[in-house]
Amino acid sequence: MIGVISYLVFFATTASILAIAVLGLNLQWGNTGLFNGGVVAFFGAGAYATLILGGTAQAGHLGGYGIFYPLALLGGMVVAGLMAWIVGLLTLRLRHDYLAIATFGVAVAFENLMRNAEWLAGGAKGVRGFERPLRTALGDGFIYNLAFFAVVLLILILTYLFLQRIVVSPFGRLLRAIREDEEAAQSLGKNPARIRLIAFITGSVILGLAGGLYGTFYAFVSPQDVLPTLTFQIWAMLIVGGAGNNRGAIFGAFLIWGAWTASGWALSRFAPVEVQLYTGSVQFILIGSVIVGMLMWRPQGFLPEHLVVSHKGKTKRKQQGEY
Amino acid sequence: MAEAILQATAITAGYVPDLPILRDVSLTVRPAQITLIIGPNGAGKSTLIKAIAGLLPVSSGQIRFQGSDITGIRTDQLSAQGIAYVPQTDNIFRSLTIRQNLDLALRRAGGQAPTRLAQLFEQFPALAAKHGDKAGTLSGGQRQFLAIAMALATAPKLILMDEPSAGLSPKATQEVLEHARTLTTQGVSILLVEQNVNQALRLADHCFILAEGRNQLDGPAEDLRDNKIVGDIYLGNRRMGVA
Numbered sequence: 001m002i003g004v005i006s007y008l009v010f011f012a013t014t015a016s017i018l019a020i021a022v023l024g025l026n027l028q029w030g031n032t033g034l035f036n037g038g039v040v041a042f043f044g045a046g047a048y049a050t051l052i053l054g055g056t057a058q059a060g061h062l063g064g065y066g067i068f069y070p071l072a073l074l075g076g077m078v079v080a081g082l083m084a085w086i087v088g089l090l091t092l093r094l095r096h097d098y099l100a101i102a103t104f105g106v107a108v109a110f111e112n113l114m115r116n117a118e119w120l121a122g123g124a125k126g127v128r129g130f131e132r133p134l135r136t137a138l139g140d141g142f143i144y145n146l147a148f149f150a151v152v153l154l155i156l157i158l159t160y161l162f163l164q165r166i167v168v169s170p171f172g173r174l175l176r177a178i179r180e181d182e183e184a185a186q187s188l189g190k191n192p193a194r195i196r197l198i199a200f201i202t203g204s205v206i207l208g209l210a211g212g213l214y215g216t217f218y219a220f221v222s223p224q225d226v227l228p229t230l231t232f233q234i235w236a237m238l239i240v241g242g243a244g245n246n247r248g249a250i251f252g253a254f255l256i257w258g259a260w261t262a263s264g265w266a267l268s269r270f271a272p273v274e275v276q277l278y279t280g281s282v283q284f285i286l287i288g289s290v291i292v293g294m295l296m297w298r299p300q301g302f303l304p305e306h307l308v309v310s311h312k313g314k315t316k317r318k319q320q321g322e323y
Numbered sequence: 324m325a326e327a328i329l330q331a332t333a334i335t336a337g338y339v340p341d342l343p344i345l346r347d348v349s350l351t352v353r354p355a356q357i358t359l360i361i362g363p364n365g366a367g368k369s370t371l372i373k374a375i376a377g378l379l380p381v382s383s384g385q386i387r388f389q390g391s392d393i394t395g396i397r398t399d400q401l402s403a404q405g406i407a408y409v410p411q412t413d414n415i416f417r418s419l420t421i422r423q424n425l426d427l428a429l430r431r432a433g434g435q436a437p438t439r440l441a442q443l444f445e446q447f448p449a450l451a452a453k454h455g456d457k458a459g460t461l462s463g464g465q466r467q468f469l470a471i472a473m474a475l476a477t478a479p480k481l482i483l484m485d486e487p488s489a490g491l492s493p494k495a496t497q498e499v500l501e502h503a504r505t506l507t508t509q510g511v512s513i514l515l516v517e518q519n520v521n522q523a524l525r526l527a528d529h530c531f532i533l534a535e536g537r538n539q540l541d542g543p544a545e546d547l548r549d550n551k552i553v554g555d556i557y558l559g560n561r562r563m564g565v566a
Contacts, residue, residue, distance in 0.1 A: 170430060173423055177416045183378065184414050184470075188428045189402030189477055 006142050011261060013149040016156045017213045019253035022237045023159050023246060024206030030244035030305065031172065032199040033179035034092070037100035038107030039207060039234050041087075042080045044226035046208025047215035048114065048121050050076035054216075055130040061122040069133035073212045080208020081201050088200040092193065107231060115223040126222025133216070152213055156250070159206060163246050175199055229284065233260065236291045242301025251303055256290070327351045327387075328481055328512045329375070334384035336374040343382060344370045348538055350514075350531045352481065357503060357513045359527035359544060361520050361553075367536040368516040369411065372485050375514070376408040377401050388481070403431070407474035411485040411516075414470035417459030421450050424458050424469060428476035443472045464495030471502065481512045488519050500526050524548045 021043055028034040036042075054072030057064035067075065091102040114121050121127050138144040166172045174195060177185045182192040215221040233256065241252020263286050267279045275282065294301065329352035337344040345367045352358040360368045373379045375386055377398040386394045388406060398408060416424050425443060429436040444451035447468050453461070458469055467487050474482050484503065488496035496519055503513050504526045517523035524530060527544040532553065540552065547553050 170426065173419060173427055174430075176418060177427055180416045180418055181413045183398075183410055184416065185427075186378075186398040187376070187402065187408035187410060187414075188473060189399050189431060190427075191397070191399045 002142065006145065009142070009145050009149050011257070013145065013152050013217060014214075015254045015257040016149070016152045017210050017217065018234065018237065018257055019250045020152075020156050020159050020213065021207050021210035021234050022241065022249040022253045023156075023163055024203040024210065025234055025238050026203075026243060026246060026249040027163060027166070027175075027206065028200055028203035029238065030249070031167065031179065032175045032196060032203075033096075034196060034200055034203075035096050035100040036103050036200070036203070037231065038087070038103035038105070038110070039231040040226045040228060041103075041107040041110035042084055042204040042207040043211035043214070043230065043234075044107075044110055044114065044221070045080040045083045046076035046211030047221040047225065048076075048127060048211075049079035049208070050212035051127045051130045051215045051219075051221055052121065054133075055127065058122075058127075058129045061118060061127070062120050063127060064129065069216075073209070073216070076212035076215075077205045077208045080211065081205040084201045084204030085197070088197045092196050092200060104228070104231070107226070107228060111223050111226045111228075114226060122222070124223060126220055126224075127215075128220065130215070130219045132219050148217060152217075155209070155213065159209070160246055160250065163206075167246065229287075232284075232287055232291070233257075236287050236294075238301075239291055239294050239299075240301055242303035242305065244305030245301070245303045248301050248303030248305075252301065255302075256287070259290070260287070326354075328354045328389060329514065330387045331371075331375060332385045332387075334371065334374055334381055334386065336370060336379050336381045336384075338370070338379060340380075340382070343536065345374065345536045347384070348533065348536070349384075350538075350541070351529075352512050352514050353529065354480075354512050355507045355510050356528035357507055357515055357526060357544075359523050359530040360514070360516045360533060361518075361523065361530060362533035362539070365535075366533040368533055369485050370536075371533065372408075372483050372514065372516050376406070376483050378408075402477050402479075405478070405480035406483065407477050407479035407481070408483045409470045409474050409485065409487065411487075411489050415458045415461075415466050415473065417457065419458060420455055421458050421461070421469060422454040424473055425450075425476055428473040431477065439476060439478075443476060446475075447472050462495070463491045464498060467491065467495070467499045468502070471499070471506075475506070475511075479511060481514065482506070484513060484515045486516050486518055488517060488522075493522075496522060520553075521548075 021039070025036060025039055028036045050072050052063040053065050053067045053075040054069050055063045056066055087103065087106050091099055094102055115124050117123065135144065138147055174190060178192045178195055185192050237252035237256040238249055240256055241250070242248025260283060263283050264279060267282055268276055331348065331350050333347045333349055334345050335343045335347060348367070348371055350358070360371060362368050370379065374381050377396050381394050385392060388404060393401060393404065425440055429439055432439050444454070449465055450469055450472060458466065461469060487499050491499065500522055503515065506513060515523065515527065524544045524547060529541070530544045530547050531541040532539040540547070
């Protein structure tokens, strides 16, 4: 029984971390219409920076600063935000598919940099020597994982509340206006380039936060953690859950991560041995099929975007198409 | 004659560098008047209004607004100077409510926003009645009224309107153009690009005719209304430079 609970805690922690990442992407795509095809680069920047800043002394690569963990995590977010600022200045003039291609290129470059620059983050061997915070007090077992899950869940809730505040604020309205028509927004005196950059950086900081928590949870990060697959997984979570809806983003994260792990388990248990050799590939095909299927039959996702009406502090939500 | 509120001089502009659509185009807009730009398809009417609105680069020439050089200034910065631009289509935010559309336009109004909103709803009662509805549910004419109301919310001195009658019924077109006329009585100047020449000439004060990216004719609208050359150029029967 404890084994099942232990696994559920492990599953829920990973799904919650991914849900934070999906919330970050939702701000960029769902609310602002920015097609970030390089999600994993900002996630990875947060993970690497957190472990480098908070890790113990290491020979052979940057790191070992041993910074107090919350500051290291904050540092990971700042690094992801700085990277987004630079990438945003260079690419945000591009639209939709071109932006996706450019940011995808950034993610591939990031992975290759991490894989080859051993002095920076250990190259293919990854970042080593990170001690999980409070490990000596809580140990390495179930109690630690449960406590860590509680922290991640709290951060997920805070991130959700923060983004919900943005959605109902005038700034959130402005994001949706820019998503819909930049020229019209410009004609009203808004500066879409600046607003898009703010949204891109904010979303990337949240992706960096998720990456930092991910790196902390596994106490390790390597180029294998920043492959394009993760970008597609996070996109699948948003599309399935419902772009533009923060609850949908969280729901999608749990659903797709559940389907991913369940498919891995089912394949390893029931599929012939020769198929099991290709479990990873079969899972990728499943993810791709889910994205295509949802885009064809339910492009708005399971929990579609709601019309948010906020007047004088009172907020009510209406399902799109209700009017 | 009153001093010009907007003076564009020898404007050369286009969508692609070294491939100008407008060549040495000049025009003047006087205060509290409707200045009309007409011409055949491809004449460069929308290009001119977009160049003035800061949406297209001006490769040569100068645009002055109330005496200040505004050539090359971004659209969002022009708004702060008192110029509002109403695009031809996609000029409202369909997924937002009517109220949200107006709130967005009123953000700079600060403490005066509630008063201004009330004034706008008084001016556009059809919008007030549907203030909680999504803007995408409005009819074509109502959408244009919303777009105009949003432009007015920025307290402009000059509104640049790019074919507000596009896709509208003749009745709705008439309503929109007549409303534009009433705005001039409030001191607002309007630079209007229009395809409905007859209706627009009846309401405009002054008219500029473009063809093939160049000035062809200009004069008081009532003088041009019965001018045979106007019909010829507008219908494309005359070649550029003959007029």
